[in-house]
Each structure stands twice: as C-alpha cells, then as structure tokens.
Amino acid sequence: MRLFYTPNSPYARICRIVAIEGGLADALELVRVPLRTPDSPSLRHGPLGKIPLLVDGDLVLGESRLICGYLDQRSSNPPSLPSASDWQAQARESLMSGFLEGITNWSREKRRAADEQSPFILEVEEQRAIRAFEHIERTIPAPPAEPPITYADLALVAALGMVDFYGLVPDWRGAYPALAAWLAAYEALPSVQETAPSMAAMNPLTRSL
Ligand SMILES: N[C@@H](CCC(=O)N[C@@H](CS)C(=O)NCC(=O)O)C(=O)O
Incomplete structure (x- = not known):
C-alpha cells in the first residue's frame, strides 16, 4: 500500500497515526508529493491531485475517513471509525x-x-x-x-x-x-x-x- 501525502497535512496525519497505531507502518509506503502542480505524482492515479490518497493495487482511495476505514480492516486494533448505527x-x-x-x-x-x-x-x-x-x-x-x-x-x-x-x-x-x-x-x-x-x-x- 502507498499513501501519497505531505508531511504537514492534518488529514494525512490522521491516516498516518491510524496506520502506525495499527501496526501497519511497514506495510504502508509513504510517498511525499507536491500539491497543486501538474507534475504531482498523485495525478498519475487520479484527476483530483488531493492528498491523502491511498493506492493499493488497482484501488485508489481518497478521503482520510475512507482510508482509515480501509486501514482498520487490516489491523487487529479497535476500529478508528464508529459503527454506522452509533x-x-x-x-x-x-x-x-x-x-x-x-x-x-x-x-x-x-x-x-x-x-x-x-x-x-x-x-x-x-x-x-x-x-x-x-x-x-x-x-x-x-x-x-x-x-x-x-x-x-x-x-x-x-x-x-x-x-x-x-x-x-x-x-x-x-x-x-x-x-x-x-x-x-x-x-x-x-x-x-x-x-x-x-x-x-x-x-x-x-x-x-
Ligand atoms: N476531505 C479530505 C480533505 C483533504 C484535503 O483537504 N487535502 C489537502 C491537503 S491537507 C489537499 O489535498 N489540498 C490540495 C488541493 O486542494 O489542491 C480528506 O478528508 O481527506
């Protein structure tokens, strides 16, 4: 799994903490990218140029909350997201x-x-x-x-x-x-x-x- 990010992005920070606490740091390659430039590598994976962006095989997942849900499924920690009915x-x-x-x-x-x-x-x-x-x-x-x-x-x-x-x-x-x-x-x-x-x-x- 790769996470396109910038070091000071608060949304990427949430995902990075969930990954570290979930024991997934080694499974998550962090790819630091520039933003708002036409040559940002994140644009090879989608049109938006926004981070955090998680790429796992053919899955390209934006939005920090969804990324945390995806990480939750790979960790034995309690989920970072509440159940839909809570x-x-x-x-x-x-x-x-x-x-x-x-x-x-x-x-x-x-x-x-x-x-x-x-x-x-x-x-x-x-x-x-x-x-x-x-x-x-x-x-x-x-x-x-x-x-x-x-x-x-x-x-x-x-x-x-x-x-x-x-x-x-x-x-x-x-x-x-x-x-x-x-x-x-x-x-x-x-x-x-x-x-x-x-x-x-x-x-x-x-x-x-
Ligand atoms: N709702 C999004 C917000 C993500 C977001 O705002 N990312 C900013 C960096 S903190 C971004 O990609 N900005 C670049 C741009 O808007 O072009 C999430 O939860 O992931």
Missing part, C-alpha cells in the same frame, strides 16, 4: 471533522499573501473556531490513560496541531485547560509526535485557493 459517535466525529475543516480553511487563508487574504473569511473562521473551542472544552473527557485511536479524536489532535503550528489562537491552553490536558495525553504518543507538523516540512503554497 449516531452519538458519528455526531462527535462530525463535530471534530468540522472543527478541523474550519481550522484548515483558516490556516490556508492566513498563508496567502497579505493583500490576497479575505478579512471576512478570517473573521468567520476565527469565530467558528472560538465557538468550537468553548463547546469542546465543556464536553471533553478527562485525559485518557490509553488514548483511543478514533478518527474523531485524531481529527481533534490534528486540528489543535494546526492551531499550534500556525499560532492561530495564542494561549488557547490557558483558556481551555481541560482540552489542553486531554491533548497532552495524545502528545505523549510517539505516533503523534512523529507526525506533528514541522517548519522543515513546510511547503509554500505554490497556488492559492
């Missing part, structure tokens, strides 16, 4: 996915040239993020001794990783201490440390959204 777990996953999507939009906007940034989008995403922080702070469980490796939890880990990396919400740990304690339990995992965004892996956006 609506409370699905609802929690949709909350965390939506939070990650908003944070991703916000960070993309902030990385555009200053004179191309939309003050309206920046404001909308900041307000969305603050509402989500306040909601999640009220509902987050105590720091788990053994952090569950679920898509929902990893979407939250990945979103907070982006918040830290791009400095989107200064001192959020002081404002949301329960969430900070929860994240610390995940940050102790080698799989989470190994996949954290880094300046060394930073790619300038070659084409803006």
Whole structure:
C-alpha cells in the first residue's frame, strides 16, 4: 500500500497515526508529493491531485475517513471509525471533522499573501473556531490513560496541531485547560509526535485557493 501525502497535512496525519497505531507502518509506503502542480505524482492515479490518497493495487482511495476505514480492516486494533448505527459517535466525529475543516480553511487563508487574504473569511473562521473551542472544552473527557485511536479524536489532535503550528489562537491552553490536558495525553504518543507538523516540512503554497 502507498499513501501519497505531505508531511504537514492534518488529514494525512490522521491516516498516518491510524496506520502506525495499527501496526501497519511497514506495510504502508509513504510517498511525499507536491500539491497543486501538474507534475504531482498523485495525478498519475487520479484527476483530483488531493492528498491523502491511498493506492493499493488497482484501488485508489481518497478521503482520510475512507482510508482509515480501509486501514482498520487490516489491523487487529479497535476500529478508528464508529459503527454506522452509533449516531452519538458519528455526531462527535462530525463535530471534530468540522472543527478541523474550519481550522484548515483558516490556516490556508492566513498563508496567502497579505493583500490576497479575505478579512471576512478570517473573521468567520476565527469565530467558528472560538465557538468550537468553548463547546469542546465543556464536553471533553478527562485525559485518557490509553488514548483511543478514533478518527474523531485524531481529527481533534490534528486540528489543535494546526492551531499550534500556525499560532492561530495564542494561549488557547490557558483558556481551555481541560482540552489542553486531554491533548497532552495524545502528545505523549510517539505516533503523534512523529507526525506533528514541522517548519522543515513546510511547503509554500505554490497556488492559492
Ligand atoms: N476531505 C479530505 C480533505 C483533504 C484535503 O483537504 N487535502 C489537502 C491537503 S491537507 C489537499 O489535498 N489540498 C490540495 C488541493 O486542494 O489542491 C480528506 O478528508 O481527506
């Protein structure tokens, strides 16, 4: 299996953590690709040029959630995805996915040239993020001794990783201490440390959204 990815993609990060925790790291070849360029190797496997993209034989699978489901089937770990009928777990996953999507939009906007940034989008995403922080702070469980490796939890880990990396919400740990304690339990995992965004892996956006 090959996973086309960029090191700082939060969606690829979720898949990479699921693979590592599921004992699949050796079975998954990581292929780092540039984005938004016509010569990206991912375009040999499909038209979209988006990552993460998992290629296994003639299967070409996009969307991090589906990729995690595929990895789940190859691992003996508890699944990262909830059962289709567990609506409370699905609802929690949709909350965390939506939070990650908003944070991703916000960070993309902030990385555009200053004179191309939309003050309206920046404001909308900041307000969305603050509402989500306040909601999640009220509902987050105590720091788990053994952090569950679920898509929902990893979407939250990945979103907070982006918040830290791009400095989107200064001192959020002081404002949301329960969430900070929860994240610390995940940050102790080698799989989470190994996949954290880094300046060394930073790619300038070659084409803006
Ligand atoms: N819903 C997708 C989101 C994936 C996504 O947004 N990937 C970004 C990188 S983090 C991407 O491929 N961007 C390149 C582009 O939009 O051209 C998933 O869950 O995998």
